[in-house]
Amino acid sequence: MYRVLHRNLCTLIQPTAEAATTAAATTAAADATVTNFKSISQDIFKEQNFKRLVDKFKKASDVDSFRTKNSFYGAIVRRLAVAKCFNYVEDILEHQKQYSDISKEGFNARLITLYGKSGMHRNARKVFDEMPERNCTRTVFSFNALLAAYLHSSKFESVHRLFNKLPKELSIEPDLVSYNTVLKALCENDSFDSALSLFSEMDKKELKPDLITFNTMLDQLYSKGRFEEGEKIWNQMDVKGVEPDIRSYNSRLVGLALEKRTNEAADFLVEMEKKGVKSDIFSINALIKGFVNEDNLEEAKKWYGEIAKSSYDPDKTTFATFVPFLCEKGELKLAIEVCKEFFNIQCRVDASLLQLVVDKLVSESLISEAKEIVEHAKTNRYSRYKLNLPADE
Incomplete structure (x- = not known):
């Protein structure tokens, strides 16, 4: 009986051992491949x-x-x-x-x-x-x-031409990705009427536009001042059952700001967040830009202040929009504080922006403050800027 049990047990163990050996060898080979590639x-x-x-x-x-x-x-x-x-x-x-x-x-x-x-x-x-x-x-x-290769190469007209020509020659049926790529090319080429026509054509082809489709159209239409067409596309999202994301909302914020309806844009941002879509730096930048365009210093300052309450930092666009406006309005103390914030977060900006602040400070006889900005610029960890300070100062 012992021999029978022992034989059966060995029979059970043997394949398991072989499997374990094989598995170990496979794992070792995989690890070696990963290590070798690394x-x-x-x-x-x-x-x-x-x-x-x-x-x-x-x-x-x-x-x-x-x-x-x-x-x-x-x-x-x-x-x-x-x-x-x-x-x-x-x-x-x-x-x-x-x-x-x-x-x-x-x-x-x-x-x-x-x-x-x-x-x-x-x-x-x-x-x-x-x-x-x-x-x-x-x-x-x-x-x-x-199509994407021509798009990335900025050959926008060629994208549309290939789209019209090759499918017939090669018996290829364009899909949603094809349409999205051509829509992007048409918009980048400012061919908005053709883009809107192609968007309508998708219905005939029974192609349902997705979030990429809508975001492509919204971004281009709103940012290029085609607000009414942008609104029509925005309304179509609900009709097509496509839920807007933060990029969709930001596009409309930009559109409202360009129309100098920035107070409405601010209300829209609040509405957006109530729906659970968290704003980001692009959202705030749109509002700051809008209030700058409307010459509304207090609201621009207010929304810049909102950044400090958020989980994100100001970016290059924030500084490029806000700092010149502060200098124009004589808000030099705040301009200095904003520049220091820029240095603290190590954000890269154009040297001309900092030079503008230095020049404005010098013109107002705030020489020590101007020198402070110049010194900060020289010692900035990631981007050292060479700024000009009048030699006789």
């Missing part, structure tokens, strides 16, 4: 010489798992593009075409997207056009990547 990525990130960086990146691309790291690809390409090293962007991305992944639509769409975000729309189009040569089917997925 080591490789850190080496590439730390590389300051772009030629060596590109060579290391291309070598790392030989590893299958490395080619799945979309965010890492994006970070490196963005770094090269910001440095205007477009030849190196092309070197990295063209190198990817040698791998078997290039037969997959997703991989092609990634290359198209990376080229687009680098402003290299012609290269993006070339990748798209070459897909049939690789036996890779082009669907609305890669088509949308192409």
Whole structure:
């Protein structure tokens, strides 16, 4: 009986032990892969010489798992593009075409997207056009990547032209993402009538606009002074059953402020918060800008004061709007306090803004205060500003 029980117990334990060994090996391999990628990525990130960086990146691309790291690809390409090293962007991305992944639509769409975000729309189009040569089917997925590439490259008219042309040629049915991309391009190009027409066309295609659709339209219409059209789109949100978010509300706040209806905008902000949508710095900036435009110093000061009660800090736009207004109104004491707040939170602003304050203080014979601003600017931790102070002062 003992031998039978022992044999049965061993039979039960053995597979479990084997499974545990296999699992441990799999985990170890996964950990090694993660560690290896971390080591490789850190080496590439730390590389300051772009030629060596590109060579290391291309070598790392030989590893299958490395080619799945979309965010890492994006970070490196963005770094090269910001440095205007477009030849190196092309070197990295063209190198990817040698791998078997290039037969997959997703991989092609990634290359198209990376080229687009680098402003290299012609290269993006070339990748798209070459897909049939690789036996890779082009669907609305890669088509949308192409539209976005032209959008990121600021080729707004081309986005609309491709939208009208390619679906018929390639038997592709545009989807909501396609429409949202074209709407964005039309709005960026100030082609608002065409955007509104396309928005209406979505109903005929039985495409329900989403929050991205509405926010794109609201942001552009309200900010460009097309308030009445913006209001029509705003009302459509309720009809279509789309709940506005903070970005939607901020767009309308901007629209009301531009219409010099800032008191109404302030009431609207209160209404917004009662609905559970918390205001942010963009909300307050809209009100400050509105009251500055209406020459209402007290209300502008009041809403700047609201920032101190909130969980967020003023930003570059806050200072650029508020500080010149304070100088214009002779509120130099408050202007100095606001500048000190700017230094405290280490916010980057244009040096001309600080120079304006210094010049105004000097013109009012507040020399020691002007020197204080200049010294703060010199020793600011992240952005040291060189400001001019009259030599004879």
